[in-house]
């Protein structure tokens with residue numbers, strides 16, 4: 003059963019350009035949905051429309067069977083965590099946590115009970131009497147989470163909640179957010195432009211591009227079956243290698259090798275995708291050899307990235323060995339079973 | 353910050369000299385003169401003068417005129433400060449919330465700021481003139497016997513009205529920029545947390561504006577005490593019977609028109625002390641409630 007539903011939702015700010023273009027989707031109760039996409043693609047706009055902070059130009063938003071288009075943010079029973087935390091600077095942590103509850107006429111005893119349990123859960127018990135200005139970034143983040151959780155809302159909305167934290171803390175909070183979700187089971191919509199967050203947090207990922215849904219699916223589906231070049235390049239570090247190749251009589255030519263296409267295809271060019279981990283430096287079954295020009299090698303300790311090109315197409319190769327070579331050419335072996343083919347004009351999977 | 357070392361240790365003093373001399377010439381010197389004259393009694397022709405210690409203060413404080421003026425000044429200042437702050441804040445809040453025509457409202461509400469107090473007074477005397485003043489006619493038409501020339505209450509209300517009106521635009525500008533400085537996400541967080549916009553205003557917006565409000569409170573009180581001088585001088589001149597005389601205006605009347613230099617000097621010293629105490633009090637007690 004769907005808990006949050008968007009039906010043909012559109013948004014334009016100026017009456018001309020549609021920022022959100024006719025989006026429909028359904029989210030089940032308890033799901034953790036992550037919306038990813040490049041900057042300016044409309045992620046925040048979409049989330050804010052669900053929250054009620056932004057008008058809906060067209061379509062319907064349904065939360066728990068009720069159309070909420072004209073319902074105020076306070077009455078939608080949602081909670082939102084903002085990128086810059088948006089804690090009330092003049093209230094201490096305790097008041098920040100209880101403000102939303104007080105306004106909903108929840109009894110003092112109940113508020114106190116929830117404050118105690120939430121502050122324990124988030125380990126902010128010692129901070130209750132501090133002002134937000136006296137907290138570190140990570141602590142503010144916890145309080146902001148607490149302010150959302152304590153309400154026990156129908157829906158959690160997160161707008162890039164971790165992007166103001168340093169890498170280490172971000173990693174730690176990411177794990178905590180997922181743990182909290184598993185514990186509380188509240189339906190969540192989480193906006194980020196960090197694909198690692200998307201892969202690790204989501205039950206399902208929505209990839210947004212230019213105000214349209216590019217693909218919806220579990221992290222595994224998105225990673226293994228990207229349905230466009232855009233998605234394939236967006237998910238995964240390093241991004242999928244894309245080689246633009248000429249098509250001749252249903253065979254493709256890359257360098258001095260040629261690959262047969264299974265299906266017929268009648269554009270002049272085709273884009274061949276291959277992930278870095280499906281390329282090896284030694285021969286194996288179902289592999290074909292490509293000779294590439296080495297640009298640079300990056301050593302990360304546990305692995306090395308080899309940045310190379312073939313016919314002006316950049317190719318990144320991942321190796322678990324420490325690669326050292328004086329040569330400027332290299333033989334790589336790509337797994338023909340793991341090739342993706344995308345159309346030239348639309349960039350869609352074939 | 354970079355620390356600059358001067359070869360000659362007097363050079364820094366040279367740099368602050370202009371500022372110091374302005375303070376000295378326009379504040380310290382007159383204040384000292386006021387204190388000096390407040391201890392002096394001159395005869396009516398200004399020929400002989402006598403050092404009388406606190407005689408001038410005594411007669412000022414025992415003067416029922418002075419007490420009446422003090423009473424009026426307090427009520428006047430409180431009401432002018434209250435109305436100009438409240439209305440300025442209200443208009444700023446509404447302007448900030450309006451999406452369309454924001455610039456238009458902002459421009460219109462800011463205009464009165466550019467008008468000098470004396471001109472405001474002049475305009476007021478036209479509007480409230482017995483001979484065909486529009487507001488005069490309107491108020492009388494409503495059935496209120498509004499006679500600022502003869503009825504003290506009418507005159508006082510008129511002054512409070514005009515003095516507040518003049519100050520609203522300044523307050524409006526400060527409040528508007530104060531409102532715009534509140535992060536949007538905090539307003540949005542409160543939209544989710546609290547349904548009632550009135551409650552939101554008092555629990556979130558008003559506290560976050562408190563530095564602005566505190567600053568304006570002090571400047572508005574000072575305005576009501578001192579800067580309304582030109583306004584009074586161009587409208588009532590203390591009329592009908594001295595009921596619209598603020599302390600500052602009374603000092604001017606007694607000193608320049610009444611030639612009671614000693615008495616008016618004593619009054620200015622008292623006024624100075626009063627404002628000083630008031631401001632210290634505000635900083636000491638009210639500032640604790642301000643969230644910076």
Ligand SMILES: Nc1ncnc2c1ncn2[C@@H]1O[C@H](COP(=O)(O)OP(=O)(O)OP(=O)(O)O)[C@@H](O)[C@H]1O
Pocket residue numbers: 015016021039040041042043044045046047048195
């Ligand atoms: N209030 C507004 N008025 C007009 N245009 C707006 C407004 N808010 C956002 N936009 C436009 O809508 C588009 C989408 O903005 P949005 O904030 O949703 O992007 P985003 O996906 O959240 O990007 P980011 O990752 O940078 O946060 C942008 O082109 C932006 O310029």
Ligand SMILES: [Mg+2]
Pocket residue numbers: 045046047
């Ligand atoms: Mg955004």
